[in-house]
Amino acid sequence: MRVTFVRHGQSTGNAGQPTRDLVAMPLTPLGTAQARQVAVGWSREPTHIVSSPFLRARQTAEPTCVRFPGVPMAIWPIHEFTYLSPARWVDTTRAQRRPAVEAYWTQGDPAHVDGEGAESFSQVLRRAEQALARLAMLPEDAEVFLFSHGQFMQAVRLAAQRPAEPDGDRMARFWRFEQRWPVLNCQQLVLRRAAGRWQVLGDALPKPPEAPVAVGPAGAPGASP
Numbered sequence: 001m002r003v004t005f006v007r008h009g010q011s012t013g014n015a016g017q018p019t020r021d022l023v024a025m026p027l028t029p030l031g032t033a034q035a036r037q038v039a040v041g042w043s044r045e046p047t048h049i050v051s052s053p054f055l056r057a058r059q060t061a062e063p064t065c066v067r068f069p070g071v072p073m074a075i076w077p078i079h080e081f082t083y084l085s086p087a088r089w090v091d092t093t094r095a096q097r098r099p100a101v102e103a104y105w106t107q108g109d110p111a112h113v114d115g116e117g118a119e120s121f122s123q124v125l126r127r128a129e130q131a132l133a134r135l136a137m138l139p140e141d142a143e144v145f146l147f148s149h150g151q152f153m154q155a156v157r158l159a160a161q162r163p164a165e166p167d168g169d170r171m172a173r174f175w176r177f178e179q180r181w182p183v184l185n186c187q188q189l190v191l192r193r194a195a196g197r198w199q200v201l202g203d204a205l206p207k208p209p210e211a212p213v214a215v216g217p218a219g220a221p222g223a224s225p
Contacts, residue, residue, distance in 0.1 A: 002044075002201075003135055003144040005078075005153045005189040008052075008060040009034035014185060018091040022082060027059045034186045039063035042145070046071050048138065050146040052079040060186070061147040078131050080149035081124040085115030105175045110167035121171045128155035129163075136193060150183035160191055160198035 009031030013019045027035065038060065049071050051061040057079070065073050084100055104114065110121040135144060148156075154177065158170050165173075183189070190201040 001135070001138060001140055001142045001144070001193040003142075003146060003191050003193075005146045005148050005156060005191075006038060006060065007150050007153060007183045007185055007187050008054075008056040008147060009038075010185045011056040013094070016093055016095075018093055019089070020091055022080070022086055023053070024055050027056050031056070031185065032059065035060040036063045038186050039067045042067070044143050046143045046145045048142060048144040049073045050076050050078065050144060052148050052152075053077070054079050054149070057147045057149065061145075064145060064147075076131060076134065076146075077127055078146060078148045078152055081119065081121075081151040081155060083114060083118055083121065083124075086117045088115065105171075108168065108171060110171045121174070122167045124152065124155050125159060125167060125170065128152065128159040131156065132159055132198060140193075150187075151178065153183050153189045154178055156191075157189060157200060160200055 008027070010028045011025050011031055012028055013025050014031070015028050019025060040063075042064065046064075046068060049061060049065060049068065051058050051073055053075050058073075058075075061073055065071070083104055084097065089097055089100075104112075110125075113120045113123075131146075135142075138144065154174055158165075158174060162170060162173070192199050192201055
């Protein structure tokens with residue numbers, strides 16, 4: 001089995017615009033072009049296409065669904081990790097949220113829930129583990145494309161590579177890794193399952209169609225939009 005997670009294309013939040021609705025945030029024109037580039041770049045045909053319920057992920061998946069019309073798209077809870085309560089950060093930018101983001105990670109408590117609409121680091125790890133468990137139930141020859149989000153993909157990487165490590169240790173490791181190697185728009189995380197174990201094959205970063213998009217780790221409220 002081979003699975004490929006794809007981060008969505010550039011969103012309005014990535015482009016520095018104020019964020020009002022994490023679920024309904026759309027792609028920018030550049031993000032739409034990136035999604036089309038992903039679709040034409042596949043060298044394999046999928047057996048399954050999966051998307052986060054968030055609009056920017058579904059919009060990124062759409063050109064791939066058009067290219068492979070015989071493969072239906074399923075919606076799974078592989079949406080972004082939102083660790084700051086969204087109600088307190090309506091219509092704010094990444095720069096405005098940065099102090100709160102840093103305070104959250106400095107606290108380093110995997111069980112902490114910031115407020116309504118937020119989840120703990122432990123909860124996002126459980127979602128990542130559940131996604132991998134659901135994938136493991138598919139046929140051994142499955143080829144799965146999943147359209148997701150940067151920090152959720154980082155959680156998937158940790159769940160695959162360090163399944164037995166305590167959540168607190170994984171939280172500290174997550175933030176250090178995210179600071180140095182954030183997942184860029186339309187970057188891919190490829191995993192293979194063999195002999196009952198997941199192996200991370202690597203990351204594939206396609207060249208954006210217009211200009212490189214540098215996306216820092218502090219995106220939407222407690223997320224990377």
